[in-house]
Amino acid sequence: MSRAGPLPGRSGSLSRVSERRNRKVVPLGLFAIVCAGALVAALTGATAPLSAARFALSGHWVFNSDLGLAFHVNGATTDIDAQVAVAGERGSQVVQGESNAYVVGPRSITEFNTATHEAGAAIAPPADEMPVGVEAVGGPYLVYRNAGKVVRLGAAPVTVSTGGPVGDPVVTSNGTLWLHRTGSGAICALAPGATELSSCPVSAPKDHAGALTVIGDKPVFVDLFTGLAHTADGDTLGAGAPLGVPVSPNSRAARHDVDGRVAIFDPERHSVVLADLSATPAKPVTIVVPGGEYDGPVSTGSAVVLVERQHGTVLSFGADGSRKATRSVKRTGGQPRLTRGEDKRVYVEDAAGTQIVVVGTDGSLRDAPVRPRSTPQPTTVAVPDPRAETPPTQTSEEPARPPGAPAAVSAVAGDGAATVSWGPPPADDRAPISSYRVSWRGASGAGGSLVVSGGARQTAINGLVNGVRYVITVAAVNRAGAGPGVAAPGVTPVSAAAAPVPNVKYFNGSAVLTWAGTDLRGGTLVHYLVTATGFPDRTVTTDGTVYSGLASGRTVTFTVRAVTTTAGRTLTGAPGSTSFTVPGPSIAISRGRATTSDRCHAPDCAFVNATFTGLAPNTQYGAQLSSTSTTNVVTEDFTTDANGSATYNKLNYDVPGETVWVSVATPSGRVSSNRIYWEPR
Structure with a gap:
C-alpha cells in the first residue's frame, strides 16, 4: 500500500514507499540510436559521456479518472500505445520525465514507471493548488504559482522556494526554468539540478502585469502595462520592442514563439495578437475570435492554439493569422486542459481524461479517444428460462449534477x-x-x-x-x-508606509530630528508617530521635530513611524530608528607659538592653545593651567559661544620637562584636557 510522504526541503530526498528504484527500460529503437551515437563518438574522437544524451520525450500521458488508468497517446499516430493502473484525483494532470511519470492533483502526486508500468510512491504536494506542469530537460517541474514553490520531480524530488508568487514559467533549451515574481518584478532562473534559484539577474518594473515567453531561446518579458517586450540577455533587460497594438493588462502570452512572433491573447478584445519583435518588425497580425472564455494561447512553434471553455472548442491558427482547424473536446465536469509536449505538439484533454485532441506542429487537429486496450473474449449467449418471471423494470439512479453555491x-x-x-x-448533488x-x-x-x-x-x-x-x-x-x-464583497489590498530614515543633528544642547525617504505606498499621511528614550511619544505632521534639555553623555534612541489611511483603513508603517549620544564637555590643547612676558621667559615660553566644546552656551568659565609641579599655574576667564564652544590661546608656559594640562569647572565636575610634555627649546 502506498504511503504519502511530504516533499523535502531544498535539498532533501523524498521518502518513498519502497527503497528499490525502478529499473529503467530503454526502448530498443532508442537504445540503437544511443549506441550509434556512441560509435560515431568513438570514431570521431568525441569525449562527451553517453549519459549526457537527452532525447525529447514523445507523446503525452493523460489520466482517465473514470477508469483509474493513465494512457499514453502517440502524438504522431494518435494511438493509445500504453496504459497503467494508477491512483489519482479527478481532474489530475500527468507530467512525464525520462523514465517516470506523475499523476498530479491538488492533494496528491502519484509516480509510476513508464517502462515497467509499476506504480510508485504517493507524494504530498507543497501547496493546495493545481500546479503548472513543465516537461523539460532536468525536470519535469511542477510550479505552484500562488504559493511560490517549484517541485522538481525525479529520483530525488526537491522543493524550491521562489521567494513569492510567480506567473507562468518558461523553459529554455538547456533546461533552465525562468520565473517572474509578480510582486517584485524579479525574473529568476532555476538551473537544471539546482536546489535553489540560481539567480535573479534582471527585474521588470514592480507590480507591472506581464508574462514570460521564449523567443530565440531567450526569455522575454512582455510588459502588458507598457506594451513593450524586453529580452533578458545575461544580466541585462533589453530596452523593449513595441508590440505594435494595444493590449489589456489581463492578457496572456504563449510560452513559446510562433515562427518568431509572440502570441498574446487579449480577453477584453477577444483577439490574438501575433507581434513581430525583430529589428525590422513586420506588421502585427490580429486574429479576432468569437466571444467566450478561453484558455491559452499555446504555441506549437508554427501555430497557436486556444480552447473556448464553455463549449470545449479547440481553435488553431497559423503565424499569418489563418485559421487551421476547429474541433470540439468533451465537457466532462471541468475545464479542458492544454499541454505542450516536448515533441512540440499540443495536447487538449477533457477534464476526466476520456478524450484528447492532438494539435500537430502545423496546427492540424486529430481526435484521440481514450479507451482501454483489451483482449477479445469469447462470446457467450444466455438463453432465457421461459418459466422465469419477468423482473420489474429498474429505475436508473438520477445522474449527478453540478454542486450548489459555496x-x-x-x-x-x-x-x-x-x-x-x-x-x-448545502448539497453536493449526488457527487x-x-x-x-x-x-x-x-x-x-x-x-x-x-x-x-x-x-x-x-x-x-x-x-x-x-x-x-x-x-x-x-x-x-x-x-x-x-x-x-x-x-465575496470587494477587497482592496493595502500596504503600510515604509520605514522613514531618521537623522540627528545637535545644536545648543538640543537634538534636531529629521527624516526622509518615507514611501507612503499610496496612502494618505495622517501623522508621524515619534518616540524617544525618556520623552513622551509625539505625533507630528512635518518631517522633523526638536528635543531640548539633553544631558551631556546621554544616549537617546529615536523611532519614527508614518501613520496613513488607505481605502478607509488606518495603518501604522514600519519603524525607522537611530541612536544619538549627546556630546559631553571636552578640552583639547597643543603647544602654540613662542612668546614672552614678565613671568614667562624665552626661549621656552610659548602659548598653550586650548579648544573647548560641549560646555553651556554663552557662559563664562575659568581656564586653569596646571603642571606636574603646580596645580594652578594660572586661571584666566573665557566665554563660550552659542554652541557651547570656545578657543582660548592666551595661556602661556615656560618650564621644560614638565607636563601641562588645562581644566574647567562645570556643574557636573571638573573637566580636564589632554596632557602635553613641555620640550626645552
Whole structure:
C-alpha cells in the first residue's frame, strides 16, 4: 500500500514507499540510436559521456479518472500505445520525465514507471493548488504559482522556494526554468539540478502585469502595462520592442514563439495578437475570435492554439493569422486542459481524461479517444428460462449534477494579498466536491484563478496590486461540473508606509530630528508617530521635530513611524530608528607659538592653545593651567559661544620637562584636557 510522504526541503530526498528504484527500460529503437551515437563518438574522437544524451520525450500521458488508468497517446499516430493502473484525483494532470511519470492533483502526486508500468510512491504536494506542469530537460517541474514553490520531480524530488508568487514559467533549451515574481518584478532562473534559484539577474518594473515567453531561446518579458517586450540577455533587460497594438493588462502570452512572433491573447478584445519583435518588425497580425472564455494561447512553434471553455472548442491558427482547424473536446465536469509536449505538439484533454485532441506542429487537429486496450473474449449467449418471471423494470439512479453555491464567501485584504474563506454548498448533488475554483479580477482588469482541493475552506491569493479593488469568486466543482460562483464583497489590498530614515543633528544642547525617504505606498499621511528614550511619544505632521534639555553623555534612541489611511483603513508603517549620544564637555590643547612676558621667559615660553566644546552656551568659565609641579599655574576667564564652544590661546608656559594640562569647572565636575610634555627649546 502506498504511503504519502511530504516533499523535502531544498535539498532533501523524498521518502518513498519502497527503497528499490525502478529499473529503467530503454526502448530498443532508442537504445540503437544511443549506441550509434556512441560509435560515431568513438570514431570521431568525441569525449562527451553517453549519459549526457537527452532525447525529447514523445507523446503525452493523460489520466482517465473514470477508469483509474493513465494512457499514453502517440502524438504522431494518435494511438493509445500504453496504459497503467494508477491512483489519482479527478481532474489530475500527468507530467512525464525520462523514465517516470506523475499523476498530479491538488492533494496528491502519484509516480509510476513508464517502462515497467509499476506504480510508485504517493507524494504530498507543497501547496493546495493545481500546479503548472513543465516537461523539460532536468525536470519535469511542477510550479505552484500562488504559493511560490517549484517541485522538481525525479529520483530525488526537491522543493524550491521562489521567494513569492510567480506567473507562468518558461523553459529554455538547456533546461533552465525562468520565473517572474509578480510582486517584485524579479525574473529568476532555476538551473537544471539546482536546489535553489540560481539567480535573479534582471527585474521588470514592480507590480507591472506581464508574462514570460521564449523567443530565440531567450526569455522575454512582455510588459502588458507598457506594451513593450524586453529580452533578458545575461544580466541585462533589453530596452523593449513595441508590440505594435494595444493590449489589456489581463492578457496572456504563449510560452513559446510562433515562427518568431509572440502570441498574446487579449480577453477584453477577444483577439490574438501575433507581434513581430525583430529589428525590422513586420506588421502585427490580429486574429479576432468569437466571444467566450478561453484558455491559452499555446504555441506549437508554427501555430497557436486556444480552447473556448464553455463549449470545449479547440481553435488553431497559423503565424499569418489563418485559421487551421476547429474541433470540439468533451465537457466532462471541468475545464479542458492544454499541454505542450516536448515533441512540440499540443495536447487538449477533457477534464476526466476520456478524450484528447492532438494539435500537430502545423496546427492540424486529430481526435484521440481514450479507451482501454483489451483482449477479445469469447462470446457467450444466455438463453432465457421461459418459466422465469419477468423482473420489474429498474429505475436508473438520477445522474449527478453540478454542486450548489459555496456558503459564506468572504475575503480579507492584506499587503499585496487577500485571504478568501467559504463554506461548502448545502448539497453536493449526488457527487462529492472534488475541488474549488477561486478566481479574482481587479478594477484594472487584471485577474487570475487557482484550483484548491475539495476539503479546503480558505486560501491565500498573493501577488495582488496594492490600492486596486478586487472581486474574488469561489465555485465548487464535482464530477458533473462546476456550480455557480459566489463573489465575496470587494477587497482592496493595502500596504503600510515604509520605514522613514531618521537623522540627528545637535545644536545648543538640543537634538534636531529629521527624516526622509518615507514611501507612503499610496496612502494618505495622517501623522508621524515619534518616540524617544525618556520623552513622551509625539505625533507630528512635518518631517522633523526638536528635543531640548539633553544631558551631556546621554544616549537617546529615536523611532519614527508614518501613520496613513488607505481605502478607509488606518495603518501604522514600519519603524525607522537611530541612536544619538549627546556630546559631553571636552578640552583639547597643543603647544602654540613662542612668546614672552614678565613671568614667562624665552626661549621656552610659548602659548598653550586650548579648544573647548560641549560646555553651556554663552557662559563664562575659568581656564586653569596646571603642571606636574603646580596645580594652578594660572586661571584666566573665557566665554563660550552659542554652541557651547570656545578657543582660548592666551595661556602661556615656560618650564621644560614638565607636563601641562588645562581644566574647567562645570556643574557636573571638573573637566580636564589632554596632557602635553613641555620640550626645552
